[in-house]
Amino acid sequence: MVVANPAAGTYTREMSEAVVRRIAGVGAAVELAVTERPGHAHELASAVGEPGGPALVVSIGGDGTAHDLMAGLCESAPAEQRVPLLVLPSGTGNSFYREIWSDRPWQDALESALSRPRVRRIDLARVAETDGLALLGASSGLAAQTLVTARTVSDTGRARYEAALARAIEAFRPYPGRVSVDGEVVHAGPTVAVGVGGGRHRAGRFTLLPHSVLDDGLLDVCVAGTALPLPALLRLSRDGSHVGGPGIVYARGRRVVVERTDGEALLFEYDGDLVTGARDRYTLDVDPHALPVITP
Known part of the structure; x- marks a missing residue:
């Protein structure tokens, strides 16, 4: 099943049609489902285990x-019975596609998936x-604040995020925080940003967790205090x-707790x-090896 979101930042109908044609071209039955509302992809994926x-x-x-598809697939069946997910890029950031396929064209990713599929949990x-x-x-911290600021920006796509980030930087103030990993406090004090994952990349342009491995059974966490100036943090x-x-x-650890310590x-x-x-x-908490995805 191909699930296409026409509201995605760089979506084109031509890409969806090309993907369906190529899959059908190898003799596989294929259904194209175009999402019609928020949460529709989740609903579609939750039914695939039938x-x-x-x-x-x-x-x-x-x-x-x-x-949304990940969440639906995880509801559809126990971990060992879940249907694999292949992600092709048609959004603004496409961080997860970049995580799996780096800068390879989507056509190459699709060919690889059809000719020599490799499933990685x-x-x-x-x-x-x-x-x-x-x-x-x-x-x-700052990344979450940028999402709040984005609500006031009328631009779309990547320009919207850039404008929201610029506004967020102007108004942002570090918060008093504490971060614990597997019960050990690794940071306490003024906090600019905490990232936990998961993927190395966020927002299509930042490599927040450069050492993260998708299937090592651990969560990576990066905490930025106030010693590194904000412009340098963003650049680096x-x-x-x-x-x-x-x-x-x-x-790294199996459980990460992120706190604000002033009661706010x-x-x-x-x-x-x-x-x-x-x-x-x-x-x-890490949910190890929970999602099968198609990888190179």
């Missing part, structure tokens, strides 16, 4: 579409307070060279969706 369902789900969309992060799953990862995190810099903590609500997101509520802490 008898006679598809052997593969192809995502044509962005990171949000990939997240990757880890997910489960947020205890919401019982939700993260595919790419979660964050607090494009290629992951912020790690090892002043005020940067990098760790912690601004927190995962897979690009802000979490509502007035909580001051979030707990993330």
Whole structure:
């Protein structure tokens, strides 16, 4: 089954049609499902585990579409029976596609999936307070603030994120935070950003967790304090060279707890969706080898 999201940032009908033609060209039965509303991809994926369902789900969309399909597939069947997911890029950031296929054209990824498919079971992060799953990862601090600011920006696509980030930087203030990994406090004090995952890349341009491995059974966490100036943090995190810099903590573990310590609500997101509520802490546990994905 091919699931296409026409609301994705760089979606074209021509790409969806080309994908369907190529799959049909190898003699496989293929169904194209075009999403009609938010959450529709989740609904479609949650039904694929029924008898006679598809052997593969192809995502044509962005990171949000990939997240929704992941969540639906995880509801559809136990881990060992889940249908594999192939992600093709049609969004703005396409961080998960980049995670798997680097800068290879989507046509190459599709050919590889059809001619020599390799299934890799990757880890997910489960947020205890919401019982939700993260595919790419979660964050607090500046990245989460940028999502709030984006609500006030009228631009679309990559320009919207760039404008929101610029506004967020102007207004952002570090928060008093604490981060624990497997019960050990790794950071306490003023906090600019916390990233947990998952994927190495976020927002299509930042390599926040450069040492993350998708199927090692661990969550990576990177914490930025205030020792590294914000412009330098943004510049260095494009290629992951912020790690090892002043005020940067990098760790791995099976459980990560992110807290705000002044009693105020912690601004927190995962897979690009802000979490509502007035909580001051979030707990993330690794869900190892939970999702089969098609990889090179």
